[in-house]
Amino acid sequence: MSLPLLVVILGPTASGKTALSLHVAERLQGEIVSCDSVAIYRELEIGTAKPSQEERRRIPHHLIDAAGPEEIVTAGDYSRLARLAINDISARKHLPIVAGGSGLYLRALLEGLFPGPPRSDELRSRLRERATERGTEYLHKLLCRLDPGAAQTIHANDVPKVVRALEVSISARSPMTGLWKQGRDPLQGFRILRVGLNPDREALYQRINQRAREMFSAGLLEETRILMERYGSSVWPLNSLGYKQAMQHLRGELSLEQAIMAAQQGHRNYAKRQMTWFRREPEIHWVADFGSNAAVQEQIVDLIRAKAES
């Protein structure tokens, strides 16, 4: 008997992943595992374009609203939680459908991460202090000494990645690139079918513009204001697209129209980055259209059925 099927629906923002996953879940007795690094937080509703309460009642969703806004859910955290959810769904004989656009999180789930230490906020803040004192080149020079291999791969200006490499090398007391060689821990026990949504770029950008504007008229500013009051403006998820620009407007740094345009721009740039990430993902069945398209939905249902029976 062959392994159970795991369906993965990926694509850039606003490409219709939610619509497609909902349709597939409905037709094939599926449950959805979100792969979205921001929708995982509670109380961030409008800016994350989460599926509606009604949709969530109809189809079970996992890893949406799994953490509070003051928490940080890393790729590693996500991977562990998502694997639990997938195994659970599979045990109930339902079809697990992973849907989302967070590339790193998806890779962490499917291919796993290297056996490194988790993030350490104390170490990080110490390193960042040094960086502001002596300049960012200092961190990279330090990395040259601790892990020359990583220093070569990571650009000196890319502070977050340099910091992580240092964090790993220091707290594990051995170079990060050495730990990389121990390999990853891929998800096992499933046959994976990846479906990628790749609508025409121009059409996607128009959709993004429209959706970003709608978020503002649907109350994004008010939602952001409440979150700022409750948790402060420095909590991580408020740094996300849309929320960041809403905060800038609330602080008087941008006019409403400027904030909307900046949010649109941010989402467009993000969609482009997502596509470059996904292009190198293996074995994706690409669809050059939006997931909200009924013909696409039928086609994918058929594809999954065929695959399930093979």
Next chain:
RNA sequence: GGCGCGGUACCCAAGUGGUAAGGGAGAGGUCUGCAAAACCUUUAUGCGUCGGUUCGAUUCCGACCCGCGCCU
């Protein structure tokens, strides 16, 4: 009609008598625990048009065109 200011890439914009900064957009790329993050690469044989001066003009001169402001 007169005077003044300006016309440099898709947009904003610096600049020099000796071969066109920078930023944004667009495109491509990187990514091994903050990733809706961060970072990298790339884009004008061309500086409103036509002449002139010069070894050499985007830069100086003249005329013209366009935009803005003021005056009549």
